[in-house]
Amino acid sequence: MSWVGRAIPLKEAARLVAGRGRFLDDLAPGRLLHAAMLRSPHAHARIVALDVSAAAALPGVTAVLTGAEAARLSRPIRPLIPTAVPVHDWCLAVDRARYVGEPVAAVAAVDRATAEDAVDLIRVEWEPLPAAVDAEAGARGEAPLLYPDLGTNVLWHDTLTYGDVDGGFARADGVLQERFEFSRYASTPLETFGCIAAWDAGTDAYTFWTNDQRPGLTMAILAESLGVPQPRIQLTCPDIGGGFGNKRRPAYLLVCALLARRAGRPVKYVEDRRENLSALMQAAGGVMDLALAYRVDGTLLALSIRDVTDEGKNLISPAQHNLIKLGNIANGYRIPAVRYEAWSVLTNKCPSGANRGIGKPFMCFAMERAMALLARRLGLDPAELRLRNYVTAAEMPYTTPPGAAYDSGDYPATLRAALERFDYAGRRREQAAARASGRLLGIGIATSVEPAGTNLASYEIITGRRAASGSAEAAMVRVEPDGRVRAALGDPPSGQGYETVVAQIVADELGLSPEQVDVARGFDSASTPWLYLSGNYSNKFSVTDTGAVVGAARRVREKLLRIAAHRLEADAADLELRDGAVGVRGMPARVLTLRELARTAYADVLGLPPGEEPGLEARHAHQNPLARPMDAERRVPSQLVFANAAHVCLVEVDPGTGGVKILAYVVVHDCGRELNPLIVEGMVHGSTAHGIGAALLEAFRYDAEGQLLTSTFMDYLKPTALDIPDIDVGRLEHPSPFTPLGAKGVGEGGAIPGPAAVANAVEDALSAHGVTVRALPITPEQVWRWLERTP
Amino acid sequence: MVSRLTVNGEPVEREIDVRRSLSDFLREDLGLTGTHVGCEHGVCGACTVLVDGQSARACLLLAVQCEGAAVTTIEGLTPAEGLSPLQEAFRACHGLQCGFCTPGMIVLAHELLALNPAPTADEIREALSANLCMCTGYVMIVRAVAQAAAARA
Numbered sequence: 001m002s003w004v005g006r007a008i009p010l011k012e013a014a015r016l017v018a019g020r021g022r023f024l025d026d027l028a029p030g031r032l033l034h035a036a037m038l039r040s041p042h043a044h045a046r047i048v049a050l051d052v053s054a055a056a057a058l059p060g061v062t063a064v065l066t067g068a069e070a071a072r073l074s075r076p077i078r079p080l081i082p083t084a085v086p087v088h089d090w091c092l093a094v095d096r097a098r099y100v101g102e103p104v105a106a107v108a109a110v111d112r113a114t115a116e117d118a119v120d121l122i123r124v125e126w127e128p129l130p131a132a133v134d135a136e137a138g139a140r141g142e143a144p145l146l147y148p149d150l151g152t153n154v155l156w157h158d159t160l161t162y163g164d165v166d167g168g169f170a171r172a173d174g175v176l177q178e179r180f181e182f183s184r185y186a187s188t189p190l191e192t193f194g195c196i197a198a199w200d201a202g203t204d205a206y207t208f209w210t211n212d213q214r215p216g217l218t219m220a221i222l223a224e225s226l227g228v229p230q231p232r233i234q235l236t237c238p239d240i241g242g243g244f245g246n247k248r249r250p251a252y253l254l255v256c257a258l259l260a261r262r263a264g265r266p267v268k269y270v271e272d273r274r275e276n277l278s279a280l281m282q283a284a285g286g287v288m289d290l291a292l293a294y295r296v297d298g299t300l301l302a303l304s305i306r307d308v309t310d311e312g313k314n315l316i317s318p319a320q321h322n323l324i325k326l327g328n329i330a331n332g333y334r335i336p337a338v339r340y341e342a343w344s345v346l347t348n349k350c351p352s353g354a355n356r357g358i359g360k361p362f363m364c365f366a367m368e369r370a371m372a373l374l375a376r377r378l379g380l381d382p383a384e385l386r387l388r389n390y391v392t393a394a395e396m397p398y399t400t401p402p403g404a405a406y407d408s409g410d411y412p413a414t415l416r417a418a419l420e421r422f423d424y425a426g427r428r429r430e431q432a433a434a435r436a437s438g439r440l441l442g443i444g445i446a447t448s449v450e451p452a453g454t455n456l457a458s459y460e461i462i463t464g465r466r467a468a469s470g471s472a473e474a475a476m477v478r479v480e481p482d483g484r485v486r487a488a489l490g491d492p493p494s495g496q497g498y499e500t501v502v503a504q505i506v507a508d509e510l511g512l513s514p515e516q517v518d519v520a521r522g523f524d525s526a527s528t529p530w531l532y533l534s535g536n537y538s539n540k541f542s543v544t545d546t547g548a549v550v551g552a553a554r555r556v557r558e559k560l561l562r563i564a565a566h567r568l569e570a571d572a573a574d575l576e577l578r579d580g581a582v583g584v585r586g587m588p589a590r591v592l593t594l595r596e597l598a599r600t601a602y603a604d605v606l607g608l609p610p611g612e613e614p615g616l617e618a619r620h621a622h623q624n625p626l627a628r629p630m631d632a633e634r635r636v637p638s639q640l641v642f643a644n645a646a647h648v649c650l651v652e653v654d655p656g657t658g659g660v661k662i663l664a665y666v667v668v669h670d671c672g673r674e675l676n677p678l679i680v681e682g683m684v685h686g687s688t689a690h691g692i693g694a695a696l697l698e699a700f701r702y703d704a705e706g707q708l709l710t711s712t713f714m715d716y717l718k719p720t721a722l723d724i725p726d727i728d729v730g731r732l733e734h735p736s737p738f739t740p741l742g743a744k745g746v747g748e749g750g751a752i753p754g755p756a757a758v759a760n761a762v763e764d765a766l767s768a769h770g771v772t773v774r775a776l777p778i779t780p781e782q783v784w785r786w787l788e789r790t791p
Numbered sequence: 792m793v794s795r796l797t798v799n800g801e802p803v804e805r806e807i808d809v810r811r812s813l814s815d816f817l818r819e820d821l822g823l824t825g826t827h828v829g830c831e832h833g834v835c836g837a838c839t840v841l842v843d844g845q846s847a848r849a850c851l852l853l854a855v856q857c858e859g860a861a862v863t864t865i866e867g868l869t870p871a872e873g874l875s876p877l878q879e880a881f882r883a884c885h886g887l888q889c890g891f892c893t894p895g896m897i898v899l900a901h902e903l904l905a906l907n908p909a910p911t912a913d914e915i916r917e918a919l920s921a922n923l924c925m926c927t928g929y930v931m932i933v934r935a936v937a938q939a940a941a942a943r944a
Contacts, residue, residue, distance in 0.1 A: 013882035016890025017874060017897060019825020019865035026824040113810065190829045190837055190891045190925045241827070241891030242925050273830040495889030495926045678885045682931055686888060689928030713834035713923070720920040721929040726912070 043706025168302025191241025452745025691754015
């Protein structure tokens, strides 16, 4: 029986439950200094003068760095998606701050408190400028410009048309038109972003420790900005306390590197929570105009979307929130023609960036809200409308108009299983009875496709040229000289249990148990194989990383078999790996342990087969085979392998307080073969909780001057154990034919349909009040206003 | 000023800067890095420790306020060998993902089970709502605490 597929507890848990994890802030290299940053109090302001002399003179302060100095000592940060006109962005604001919380100077001192005292002594003369806070105004050219050299706040505007959209609308019996808004929110990992930089004067080399999720890309930026060859950049990730896409900020590593170089000592910087909420990374907000052409029987004919993304000051990955929506724009439905008009617009807000599902939650929200509204308009049950439009199992693999390839799955079966698990018919009766007694109960359905593995070739749609492409990852497996096995992966986990799952995969390949496989913690560029594409992002573990691990383990396995065949004088085809040894099938005495084979490989090398290279280590990199370049019609699989899910929930609205309580929540999902069902179920719970938070609680609210009004956990509300129900999870397993183990992505799942499921349920509960949910979160105040309006 | 307190059963006598938080004191001066700092404004509970047996936010306490008190951290709740039943239940039930909130959650659950050895699921949720977890959606944390309580009964 294989280890893959078994629900075994985390190997990592033994240290983490005892408080013996090693997180970034637990690390303290010798002579460590601590950094603090001066941050802009204005959304948009010119730096007229900056005087750091008093800060530099404070006892205990070792180095001070201003933006102007950073611009002299380093090169601009290279964007992942460049703007049409190059815009230089350094690790500190140079002459202008463009959002509240943007760092403009930094101090390194003997401890954090002294560094913060010194920051208070920095004198800045600000010239406040009008702030751009409305992305739509920016799209119309009516907002103050962040970068006058660009001449616009619009980073990308394009209209992509796939199929006969105009014909679809012309043939339609009706068109549903609606406008939806999506707030800025974030998954806010409990550990904030942090980094340590050290500089070695003798070799002009830098060492970094960080919880950055995407080391491959970050190291390229560091080498380029610091002007050193890449071999002189070493980067290590320890245990990472949650990521969800948020944990990336090469600028902070650069600030620490420049301070470390100036001070001649290592420098640590760890965000406080206010810095994290106001300045690290927020999911882009925006508005979306949707038009859906349909026939009276509910058949969908065409979809047209106009999507305006509020990027904040995002110069690293602008338009990513737009582009990724092409991966799930049609959701699980057979829609033959799709038009997508993208606007990516700078505003004076926190940079937007990756956040669990990036763009897909908004796309799914709009589409699944539209399905709920259309069902109501046509007098159809919302489940029935979906069932009439799903891509069916018989149509797999199915390519959507923009080029996304749905590889496998049975979407109608997923919804039917969820309805059955939820007791849909029974709950509808319960709802009717409750309504008769005056209670406001609502049932919400939302279903989703969950793409995994970003194909970076898709950025060509935006930039017009290909830079990076595909989805790939690297891994290493090594039998050590004592016969024990070590593995390492270029993707540093942030809670996904890779030490456990990688051990399960390697154990299967080498005939071991997971306890016999040591998987390296985190990431170390000096010992872990890695690619520019390496990192913990885009849901890629199941669909890309697994191939790297399987490939490396198989190479080691083949070498073990060759060495054993030679030593046992047997045919390799007659050998098997079992219980930490290689033996001849059916002959228990003719066996060599891994320890004995390792001795041959590393020490007694004259015992190797002729021509065999000493050592027992293999590296392998895998690229997902579904990635392709953009074609002439600008179709491209922006994401590669598709899981799917159906969420059905029951909510009750309290007319007295406006509060929404979730009474029942069922998820049925299909992520192909589940590598470890315990980890998978935990991820489904967690991602669904993120969806519920976005639906009911979380929003970064900015005022008209661009001031962030929700910069603490007192006003930016996260769900607690009282807000999340006991989520009931069921599963189907349709393995992907395009991943080495048949697995699909599962990390983003619940966060994609969750907001729509809750919104649909609340709207259903308030159906007698004529409410249409167009924006999130659905706060008690919002509900109260709806009920006040319609007594 | 010089403060005297007990940490995980050991007497500690130190010169402590009056503005040093208990969490910084534990982590940086005593090297007890199992106590994590998640928000520094008393909401997330990652820094939860026991002060004279009661849960407290180590980020909101000054170390000097603990003069004469007995402070217990996750290290103090961990046996020299193996895991406590509560820790074992978190492991077995997958009551953690990234593990950053976990020490605070376990300290909080330890207090709950000391006060209420057989809590209902609702009582567990009520108690755990003091702390934030961003990974698990709480479902398996609630299961872990319930399993630990059942194992003790």
